Structures are given as structure tokens and as C-alpha cells.
Amino acid sequence: xxxxxxxxxxxxxxxxxxxxxxxxxxxxxxxxxxxxxxxxxxxxxxxxxxxxxxxxxxxxxxxxxxxxxxxxxxxxxxxxxxxxxxxxxxxxxxxxxxxxxxxxxxxxxxxxxxxxxxxxxxxxxxxxxxxxxxxxxxxxxxxxxxxxxxxxxxxxxxxxxxxxxxxxxxxxxxxxxxxxxxxxxxxxxxxxxxxxxxxxxxxxxxxxxxxxxxxxxxxxxxxxxxxxxxxxxx
Amino acid sequence: xxxxxxxxxxxxxxxxxxxxxxxxxxxxxxxxxxxxxxxxxxxxxxxxxxxxxxxxxxxxxxxxxxxxxxxxxxxxxxxxxxxxxxxxxxxxxxxxxxxxxxxxxxxxxxxxxxxxxxxxxxxxxxxxxxxxxxxxxxxxxxxxxxxxxxxxxxxxxxxxxxxxxxxxxxxxxxxxxxxxxxxxxxxxxxxxxxxxxxxxxxxxxxxxxxxxxxxxxxxxxxxxxxxxxxxxxx
Numbered sequence: 001x002x003x004x005x006x007x008x009x010x011x012x013x014x015x016x017x018x019x020x021x022x023x024x025x026x027x028x029x030x031x032x033x034x035x036x037x038x039x040x041x042x043x044x045x046x047x048x049x050x051x052x053x054x055x056x057x058x059x060x061x062x063x064x065x066x067x068x069x070x071x072x073x074x075x076x077x078x079x080x081x082x083x084x085x086x087x088x089x090x091x092x093x094x095x096x097x098x099x100x101x102x103x104x105x106x107x108x109x110x111x112x113x114x115x116x117x118x119x120x121x122x123x124x125x126x127x128x129x130x131x132x133x134x135x136x137x138x139x140x141x142x143x144x145x146x147x148x149x150x151x152x153x154x155x156x157x158x159x160x161x162x163x164x165x166x167x168x169x170x171x172x173x174x175x176x177x178x179x180x181x182x183x184x185x186x187x188x189x190x191x192x193x194x195x196x197x198x199x200x201x202x203x204x205x206x207x208x209x210x211x212x213x214x215x216x217x218x219x220x221x222x223x224x225x226x227x228x229x230x231x232x233x234x
Numbered sequence: 235x236x237x238x239x240x241x242x243x244x245x246x247x248x249x250x251x252x253x254x255x256x257x258x259x260x261x262x263x264x265x266x267x268x269x270x271x272x273x274x275x276x277x278x279x280x281x282x283x284x285x286x287x288x289x290x291x292x293x294x295x296x297x298x299x300x301x302x303x304x305x306x307x308x309x310x311x312x313x314x315x316x317x318x319x320x321x322x323x324x325x326x327x328x329x330x331x332x333x334x335x336x337x338x339x340x341x342x343x344x345x346x347x348x349x350x351x352x353x354x355x356x357x358x359x360x361x362x363x364x365x366x367x368x369x370x371x372x373x374x375x376x377x378x379x380x381x382x383x384x385x386x387x388x389x390x391x392x393x394x395x396x397x398x399x400x401x402x403x404x405x406x407x408x409x410x411x412x413x414x415x416x417x418x419x420x421x422x423x424x425x426x427x428x429x430x431x432x433x434x435x436x437x438x439x440x441x442x443x444x445x446x447x448x449x450x451x452x453x454x455x456x457x458x459x460x461x462x463x464x465x466x467x468x
Contacts, residue, residue: 011399013399106449106452106453107447107452108452108453109445109446109451109452109454109456110445110447110452111445163456164456165245165247165402165456165457168399169403203447205444205445205446205447206442206443206444206445207442207443207445208440208441208442208443209440209441209442209443210439210440211343211344211345211439211440211441212343212439213341213344213437213439215340217343218340218341218342218343218344219340219342220343222343222397222398222399223399
């Protein structure tokens with residue numbers, strides 16, 4: 001794994017199609033960098049990988065360190081070595097793009113990986129609940145997700161900005177997960193606000209996609225539905 | 235480079251948008267496997283990589299070994315180690331898919347890399363002529379391509395089958411280039427017929443995409459136009 005290259009297992013459209021019965025073991029993802037995000041088999045919660053540990057953030061709000069053999073049907077990770085480190089307020093989710101535009105102009109078709117570290121005035125996250133039946137699409141799960149609002153919480157944000165043309169492979173635009181320093185709070189970020197956090201960021205132009213080889217994945221349509229993705233992953 | 239993983243530089247939609255001013259040097263592509271296909275700066279001809287040499291198949295029908303510093307704005311390559319080797323007739327381009335369906339059932343969302351070696355009764359190829367102006371899209375060049383019909387020619391076919399969902403990143407379905415054993419004929423295959431050739435094939439589930447970092451690529455829309463791709467790359 002080269003510094004700041006991205007590893008991705010499966011395609012987001014497979015989750016949209018409800019394909020998440022099997023995946024790579026957690027022990028394998030841990031070899032694919034020092035930070036990442038994703039989900040678990042049957043979309044049972046959100047995944048945060050951070051410096052050697054993979055966390056499962058479940059729909060009931062509980063958090064556990066994943067077992068090495070727990071399977072991951074979708075993940076993105078990177079061996080993150082920030083090339084720019086600053087301290088800055090992040091008033092809202094939209095302001096993240098403005099920061100990247102400032103430090104990485106004319107990079108719309110590259111990826112950006114990032115990490116925010118520090119105190120957040122507010123943080124709104126969701127955690128997806130596991131499928132109720134095999135093949136249940138992510139869009140349905142999005143309608144029943146758990147949403148948590150935190151105030152004055154300290155923790156780490158792990159994120160990726162993917163180019164628009166990668167919609168359906170990844171999540172176009174910002175995709176970021178949070179875990180608190182005490183490892184008791186976290187999820188897929190819907191909104192956030194900080195008066196000042198440490199921001200590390202790096203550009204990525206190398207993406208290694210590993211495709212699942214199971215029958216469900218091979219039989220899937222993997223058709224694009226931009227509106228559904230934006231609704232559930234926005 | 236792992237056996238039977240795929241390396242791809244840039245995205246096909248960049249060529250569709252006419253983005254091909256710069257690329258990786260030929261010397262770099264040669265490190266990315268033992269066979270591949272692509273094009274050269276300004277889409278000046280077709281590229282075949284075969285066992286340590288990169289060939290440029292030009293619009294005037296001439297063929298040369300590329301210089302190490304010649305730049306490649308789009309290419310796919312693999313370190314090809316066939317897992318299945320057979321001898322079989324290939325009556326037409328459509329029959330290639332039938333062979334894969336027979337030996338690799340239920341792999342619609344994997345890649346297949348392949349090599350055909352031997353005598354072809356007929357072979358119809360095109361070679362794209364270089365852009366007439368910067369940014370000229372591939373669809374325009376397709377209307378002015380050179381087409382050559384060969385009969386009773388011996389040579390090598392290098393190809394990839396890409397999943398439907400990768401249309402625009404790669405060429406969905408079959409994408410195959412030919413070079414004759416005497417290195418005097420070749421191009422992007424439009425049609426072929428053989429009464430019996432050696433066929434080597436392998437499944438690929440790992441794809442390493444390297445994105446260009448230049449301004450033209452970052453400013454490109456990279457929007458999908460399935461009909462245009464099928465017309466020019468079919």
C-alpha cells in the first residue's frame with residue numbers, strides 16, 4: 001500500500017442493490033491503510049477504521065472493536081499521510097469543500113482523503129440498521145436509520161471526497177464517518193460544526209478497486225441511481 | 235503488480251472528452267504487466283503492449299515500437315497469467331463472450347483478460363487518427379478512423395472484457411487489439427474470424443485505476459454517453 005493511495009472493496013451500487021452478505025475480513029482491511037470507512041455484513045452499522053482498529057458503530061448506538069474475522073462488504077481506506085495540515089473552523093458540512101478548493105484548486109477529478117481531530121460543537125450522525133431481509137437495498141435502510149445528535153463532543157472524523165464521475169462506485173462528494181475519543185459515539189456524518197479543529201488532507205490519484213467474486217455480486221445489476229444515492233448517503 | 239490484476243491509466247470518458255495531451259511514459263506502462271492496450275498522446279493510433287514491447291499502430295497503417303518517453307493518455311494492462319488455456323474456433327466477435335460464459339459462468343461483474351495466438355481467416359481493425367485540434371473528442375475521430383481488412387493473417391490478440399457497470403471508465407464488454415506476428419498489421423478489432431487459435435484467459439477482480447492529475451483532466455466533465463461509446467469502441 002503506497003502512501004495516499006486508496007483501496008476500495010466492492011462498489012457502492014452493490015450496497016444500493018442490497019448485496020452485502022459476504023466481504024473481506026477485518027484483518028485484511030487493516031492491511032489496507034490507517035484509516036477508512038464502510039459497513040459490515042448485512043449493513044449492520046457503520047465502519048470506522050482508525051490507526052489499527054476497525055470499529056463497528058451499530059444502529060442501537062453501541063460501538064465495539066470488530067473481530068479480525070468480521071466481514072466487510074464495502075469499505076474505502078487509505079494509508080493516510082497528510083500533505084497539508086491546518087487548524088480551522090468547520091461551520092458546516094458544505095464548508096469542507098471550500099477548504100479543499102482553497103488548498104487543492106483544480107482537483108475536481110482527484111480524490112481527497114482527510115482527517116479532522118478535536119472538539120465539535122455539534123455533530124449529527126446516522127447509523128444504518130442491519131437488513132431485515134436478504135437483499136434489502138440501502139435506500140430502504142436509509143429510511144429507518146438511527147440518527148444521533150451530539151453536542152460538545154471530541155473525536156476524529158475520517159473522510160473521502162470522491163469525484164462526481166465516481167458516483168455509484170463511491171459516494172460522489174463528501175463521505176465522512178465520526179468516532180468520539182472515548183469510543184462511545186459515532187456514525188456516518190450528516191452535519192457537523194466546529195469552531196476549530198486540526199485538519200489533515202491529502203490528494204489521491206491512485207485507487208485500487210477490489211471486486212467481490214460471489215454469485216450475488218456477479219448477478220447484481222449495479223445500475224446507477226444518483227438521486228437515491230444522494231438521499232441515503234448525502 | 236500481482237498476477238492478473240489490472241492497471242488502468244485514466245478513464246475512457248476522458249478520451250470521449252478529448253483529454254489526451256499528456257500521460258504516463260511508455261517506460262512506466264511496461265512495468266504494469268505483460269500485455270495491454272490503449273492509445274497515444276492526441277490519440278495518435280492504437281497501442282498494443284505485448285511481452286515487454288509497446289507498439290504504436292498508426293492511422294496510416296504503419297507500426298513502430300514506442301520510445302520509452304512516448305506518453306500514453308489511456309491504457310489498460312495486466313500481468314497476464316492464463317488460468318485456462320484452450321484451442322478453439324472464433325467465428326466472430328460475439329462468440330468470444332460465449333467462450334467466457336462457458337468457462338467463467340456467473341462472472342458478469344468481474345473483468346476477463348485474454349490473449350489469442352495463431353492464424354485468423356479474417357480480421358477487420360481500425361486505427362484512430364490523431365486529433366486535428368486539441369480537445370477533439372473520440373467520437374469525432376471515430377468518424378474518420380482508418381479501417382483495414384486482413385485475410386489469412388497470423389498474430390496476437392490482446393483483450394479485456396469489462397463489466398457493464400464500468401462503461402465510461404473502461405469499454406463495457408469486449409475491447410481487443412491485434413498485432414500480426416510480423417509486426418506489420420494491427421489495430422482495434424472490429425471483427426475477426428478464426429478456424430482455431432490458442433486462447434488464454436483469466437478472471438480479474440482487482441483493478442488499480444491511476445487518475446491523471448493535469449488541469450485538462452480535472453476540468454473535464456467525464457459525463458457518460460453510452461451510445462457514443464458503443465459507436466466508437468464497439
